[in-house]
Amino acid sequence: METKKFGKDDLAEAAALIRAGEVVAFPTETVYGLGADATSAKAALKVFEAKHRPADNPLIVTVADPAMVARFATVTPDAAKLMAAFWPGPLTIILPILPGALSMVVTGGLQTAAFRMPASALTRALIAEAGVPIVGPSANISGKPSATRAEHVLHDFDGRIAGVLDDGPTTVGVESTVIDMTVQPPAILRPGKIGPAELAPVIGEVQSDHHHVGAKETPKAPGMKYKHYAPAAQVVVVDTPAQFPAAIDWAQASGQPFGVLACDDILTTVDPAVPTYTLGSDVTTATHALFAGLRWFDLHPTVTLILAQAFPADGLGAAYMNRLLKSAGNEHFSQD
CATH class of the missing domain: 3.90.870.10 (DHBP synthase)
Incomplete structure (x- = not known):
C-alpha cells in the first residue's frame, strides 16, 4: 500500500x-x-x-x-x-x-x-x-x-x-x-x-488521582492499562537536576551506551561525546519536546539507556510526568 x-x-x-x-x-x-x-x-x-x-x-x-x-x-x-x-x-x-x-x-x-x-x-x-x-x-x-x-x-x-x-x-x-x-x-x-x-x-469538584485499572478491567480511556510511550532504550527518570552528575557517573560505570534527555542548563554539563536531546528551558518546552526526544533516541539504536529529566508533577508537569513515568516503566535513578 x-x-x-x-x-x-x-x-x-x-x-x-x-x-x-x-x-x-x-x-x-x-x-x-x-x-x-x-x-x-x-x-x-x-x-x-x-x-x-x-x-x-x-x-x-x-x-x-x-x-x-x-x-x-x-x-x-x-x-x-x-x-x-x-x-x-x-x-x-x-x-x-x-x-x-x-x-x-x-x-x-x-x-x-x-x-x-x-x-x-x-x-x-x-x-x-x-x-x-x-x-x-x-x-x-x-x-x-x-x-x-x-x-x-x-x-x-x-x-x-x-x-x-x-x-x-x-x-x-x-x-x-x-x-x-x-x-x-x-x-x-x-x-x-x-x-x-x-x-x-x-x-465544580474534579477527581484527579489518575485511576489505574487492573489486569482484568477494561479501561475507559487510552493510556491507563498498558506500558506506553517507550522507546527501544530503557528510560531512567532522574528526579532532580542535582542528581544528574551521579546519574551520569552511574551510567558510565554500567558500560551501557547512554544518552541524556534534559533541559539546556543540564546538557551544558554533559560530555559532548554523549548523545543528547534538548527539552528546552522549562516544563512547557519539555512537554512539547518529550515524544520527539524519545523518538530521536530510537534513531540512535546504539543507545540502550536514556537518563531523562523529571519535573514537579503539578500543572502541566502532571501530564509530562505521566508520560515520562510510563515510558520508563516507573524506573528512577537511585543513589542507594
Whole structure:
C-alpha cells in the first residue's frame, strides 16, 4: 500500500479514503491521530491492526463540532459546559453512548465513549468533509512514543495506512486531558494541558488521582492499562537536576551506551561525546519536546539507556510526568 502525504488542498481525497473505510492519520494540537470511520467496525479494526493495539483499549471518537457528539451519546449539562469552555481544544470527554450508536469495537466493549474536538481546523474540516466522526488514537505503534510530526507517523506506518494529513509539528506535544463525566464527581483519567484548576471553575469538584485499572478491567480511556510511550532504550527518570552528575557517573560505570534527555542548563554539563536531546528551558518546552526526544533516541539504536529529566508533577508537569513515568516503566535513578 502506498501511504500518501496530504496537505490542506487534498482534503477531498483524504475524506474519500475515510468514507471508503481506509486509515488516514491526522494532525491535532496535541499529537497526530490515526483516523478511520468511527461508525464502521471494519474500519476501526484496521486501526487496531495497524497499531498492534489491544482490543480492550478503547478508541477516542474525534468530531468536527459538539452537535456531532449528540448523534452518539447523551450530553449532560456539565459536559455541555466543558464543550463550550474548552472545545475546540485538548480535552477529551467520556460520556454514556446511546443504545447501539457505536460499535463495541470502538468502545472496547463499554457503554461509554470518549469524544474530542481538536483545535486543528484542518482536521475538523476533514471530518466535516467525510461526514462521519473518526476514531483518533495516537498515530504510533502501541507502546511506542506518540507522533508529533507527520514524519513520525510515516516512520511507524509508511506502507501500512492509506495516508497522513500533514499540518506541521503539533503545539502541545502530549495527548489531551481525559475526563470521565459518567462518574460523580467527574474524574480525570489521563492528565493533559487542561487540569483541575481550569476544570473546577466550570463544573465544580474534579477527581484527579489518575485511576489505574487492573489486569482484568477494561479501561475507559487510552493510556491507563498498558506500558506506553517507550522507546527501544530503557528510560531512567532522574528526579532532580542535582542528581544528574551521579546519574551520569552511574551510567558510565554500567558500560551501557547512554544518552541524556534534559533541559539546556543540564546538557551544558554533559560530555559532548554523549548523545543528547534538548527539552528546552522549562516544563512547557519539555512537554512539547518529550515524544520527539524519545523518538530521536530510537534513531540512535546504539543507545540502550536514556537518563531523562523529571519535573514537579503539578500543572502541566502532571501530564509530562505521566508520560515520562510510563515510558520508563516507573524506573528512577537511585543513589542507594
